[in-house]
Amino acid sequence: MANYFTHFSCLLDVGTPENAAQALDLYNTLSEENAAEDPPSEGFLLSIKPEHGGTQLWMRDDETGDPEHMIQFVKRCAAAFGLTGLWGFQYATTCSQARVNAFGGGAHVLDLVTGETVDWIYSGSWLEIVLDGGDPYA
Numbered sequence: 001m002a003n004y005f006t007h008f009s010c011l012l013d014v015g016t017p018e019n020a021a022q023a024l025d026l027y028n029t030l031s032e033e034n035a036a037e038d039p040p041s042e043g044f045l046l047s048i049k050p051e052h053g054g055t056q057l058w059m060r061d062d063e064t065g066d067p068e069h070m071i072q073f074v075k076r077c078a079a080a081f082g083l084t085g086l087w088g089f090q091y092a093t094t095c096s097q098a099r100v101n102a103f104g105g106g107a108h109v110l111d112l113v114t115g116e117t118v119d120w121i122y123s124g125s126w127l128e129i130v131l132d133g134g135d136p137y138a
Contacts, residue, residue: 003096005064006042010089012074017054019081024048026076034069041066046073059089067091071108078112087112093124 014020027046034040044065049056057077059070067089074087088109095102106122129136 002099002102004102005061005094005096006067006091007061007094008044008065008067008070008089008091009058009060011049011052012057012059012077012087013052013055014057014077014081014083015055017048019077020048020055020057022080023057023077026080027073030069030073030076041069044070044073065091067108071110074110074112075115078110078115083112085112086110086118088118 014023024046031043034043042061042064045060045062047058048054049058059073070089077083078087086109088107090105090107092105093103101124104122104124104127106120108120109118110116111118126136
């Protein structure tokens, strides 16, 4: 049986060490909400990166993770801490065994002020559109 994974590793600067500590509370609240879902998402791991002044949150998968769950967390941090600018990350989708269409990835960019998606790409749909003769940017 094949196992499917989503991998990512990225940073979010929340401005101050106090905000970083408070972000852990936001993370715990979101994790509790996630646990109540049926089924719960894979979630993600979170830690503070002291080598970056204690203001950077390191978000990553454990064995596999849920990018959407992480995006919701970033939106909560942006609203709670008044973050501005753009933030984004990349992810990879993999499989424990060779399978057709089992590998890919993508990227997602958010406007931290509005919480809106600025742009995103998923390589699986991009490839399919191009191979079918379409314009993936239309």
